Amino acid sequence: MESKGNGRFSLSRCMRSGDTVHASVVVTLLLVIWCAQALEVSVGKVPFVEAMNGSTVLLPCTYSSCIGIKNLNFNWHYNNNGSMMKLCKGVIPIEGVEPRVQVFHERIEFVGSSKDSNISILLFNVTFEDEGEYTCFAKNPKEKDRNHSAIFTLFVVDELKVVDNTVTVIILSVVGGVIGLVIVVMVIKTVVLFILKKSAEKNKECLVSSGQDNTENGLKTAKADNKATPKA
Numbered sequence: 001m002e003s004k005g006n007g008r009f010s011l012s013r014c015m016r017s018g019d020t021v022h023a024s025v026v027v028t029l030l031l032v033i034w035c036a037q038a039l040e041v042s043v044g045k046v047p048f049v050e051a052m053n054g055s056t057v058l059l060p061c062t063y064s065s066c067i068g069i070k071n072l073n074f075n076w077h078y079n080n081n082g083s084m085m086k087l088c089k090g091v092i093p094i095e096g097v098e099p100r101v102q103v104f105h106e107r108i109e110f111v112g113s114s115k116d117s118n119i120s121i122l123l124f125n126v127t128f129e130d131e132g133e134y135t136c137f138a139k140n141p142k143e144k145d146r147n148h149s150a151i152f153t154l155f156v157v158d159e160l161k162v163v164d165n166t167v168t169v170i171i172l173s174v175v176g177g178v179i180g181l182v183i184v185v186m187v188i189k190t191v192v193l194f195i196l197k198k199s200a201e202k203n204k205e206c207l208v209s210s211g212q213d214n215t216e217n218g219l220k221t222a223k224a225d226n227k228a229t230p231k232a
């Protein structure tokens with residue numbers, strides 16, 4: 001009982017504080033902004049792909065809606081040098097029900113699923129002529145039939161060229177790294193040899209000048225010499 005009362009007390013105190021009011025205003029605004037775009041269509045973070053000729057490529061597209069969908073119409077178009085070519089179309093009656101899809105291209109297959117709001121298609125046996133812009137359209141009658149779309153670009157490359165490039169880049173970076181490492185090792189070796197040579201010379205001088213008491217003096221001069229080298 002008591003803890004409940006405390007909870008209510010702190011809650012009402014929070015409600016009175018300005019920060020919470022501001023936060024709820026911001027959250028409401030965000031929701032309004034988010035829901036203004038009721039249906040969103042996306043082809044992912046990277047809106048293009050490079051595919052080898054002869055390969056099979058996924059043309060990705062997903063939708064999301066914060067007001068829910070009903071009879072969502074979608075289609076895919078290929079921008080064939082200015083004229084739009086319809087590749088496929090379908091309708092998703094309600095969320096979770098798989099769409100009826102009509103495909104108008106012999107190398108295209110619908111692979112989406114309304115379970116994950118996915119309306120992606122596959123393009124088989126890619127040719128160089130397939131290169132270009134693929135537009136994924138969707139409209140939700142729930143929101144005045146507004147069109148939403150996203151463009152995915154396909155680049156078709158020759159198999160050998162891509163492999164060659166990758167191998168060349170790998171070889172070049174490995175060779176570059178090895179050369180860099182060798183240079184660093186050689187510089188360090190030279191510096192160390194130089195220092196050793198210098199201290200050896202100093203040691204010899206000390207041997208000549210101070211006779212028996214050489215070890216300690218020699219070490220000291222070597223240290224002093226070490227300190228002096230960076231200046232030179």
Ligand SMILES: *[C@@H]1O[C@H](CO)[C@@H](O)[C@H](O)[C@H]1NC(C)=O
Pocket residue numbers: 053054055158159
């Ligand atoms: C890709 O194109 C090249 C050059 O046009 C051709 O030699 C090669 O056979 C093609 N590869 C495939 C898998 O179609």
Ligand SMILES: *[C@@H]1O[C@H](CO)[C@@H](O)[C@H](O)[C@H]1NC(C)=O
Pocket residue numbers: 081082
């Ligand atoms: C695309 O259209 C331009 C003019 O609009 C034309 O010059 C070009 O040849 C066309 N390309 C193809 C592949 O049809």
Ligand SMILES: *[C@@H]1O[C@H](CO)[C@@H](O)[C@H](O)[C@H]1NC(C)=O
Pocket residue numbers: 106107108124125
């Ligand atoms: C793709 O090419 C292979 C071999 O060339 C063929 O067997 C297959 O039917 C083709 N697939 C489609 C969807 O055209």
Ligand SMILES: *[C@@H]1O[C@H](CO)[C@@H](O)[C@H](O)[C@H]1NC(C)=O
Pocket residue numbers: 058060062111112113116118119120
């Ligand atoms: C859509 O479905 C295809 C085929 O199942 C899958 O490869 C792809 O990753 C899916 N995309 C997303 C964004 O879930």
Ligand SMILES: *[C@@H]1O[C@H](CO)[C@@H](O)[C@H](O)[C@H]1NC(C)=O
Pocket residue numbers: 075137145146147
């Ligand atoms: C939506 O796009 C389709 C093409 O997919 C077009 O036929 C239709 O007229 C467009 N509708 C609106 C309202 O812009």
